[in-house]
Amino acid sequence: MESLGWVALTLGIIAVLVALMALGWRNRLRRQSDVPAPPEPPADPGPVLYEAAGQYVATTTAGDWLDRIAVHGLGLRGNAVAAVHPDGLVFARTGARTVFIPRTDLTAVQLASGMTGKFVEKEGLVVVTWRLGALRVDTGFRTRHPAHKAQLVAAVAALIPSDPPDHRTPPTPEGREQL
Known part of the structure; x- marks a missing residue:
């Protein structure tokens, strides 16, 4: 019974950490919204050097x-x-x-x-x-x-x-x- 409590606590901590990482990534995306996209590759960039x-x-x-x-x-x-x-x-x-x-x-x-x-x-x-x-x-x-x-x-x-x-x-x- 006691071990189930520890497992639940561990899973809860992991869930909170994953949620915080996702929140951080989402905030980074919002802060960088003004960064332009790289250009599309040309249809024919020429031979591979x-x-x-x-x-x-x-x-x-x-x-x-x-x-x-x-x-x-x-x-x-x-x-x-x-x-x-x-x-x-x-x-x-x-x-x-x-x-x-x-x-x-x-x-x-x-x-x-x-x-x-x-x-x-x-x-x-x-x-x-x-x-x-x-x-x-x-x-x-x-x-x-x-x-x-x-x-x-x-x-x-x-x-x-x-x-x-x-x-x-x-x-x-x-x-x-x-x-």
Whole structure:
């Protein structure tokens, strides 16, 4: 009889925790309602320059890898294929919306050891920084085969404009850029 009470108490605590997590996610969705949806992939993005299977980790606010972007399914982890095309980067996700990052929105790519609850070995994640409307975001991807990380980083880096507009400093009065 006493053990049934403990089981009921444990189940009640679990139910409250799940309800609080759902409430938190719903509030995050409401706070991020102004975040634009990523563009739809073009009908023909061009030939595949490089492709790697792996896991789409999440998209977060740039530099704040704990601030997951929940809207438009960008915060949902799942299996995916990252494909680099001349027009941009495509994350074809299993069971979720495809994420397309146009070439002109790419700003940086790097390796990291983790983001938003996914922590792996040193430099185990490929993190792509890009512009989503006026917001700078980071998208994490873990390749299935470790040898593919460097190749994916190189393929994405080759797409990044050599002088992205958001990395330029304003001109000085003499017309030269500040260093």
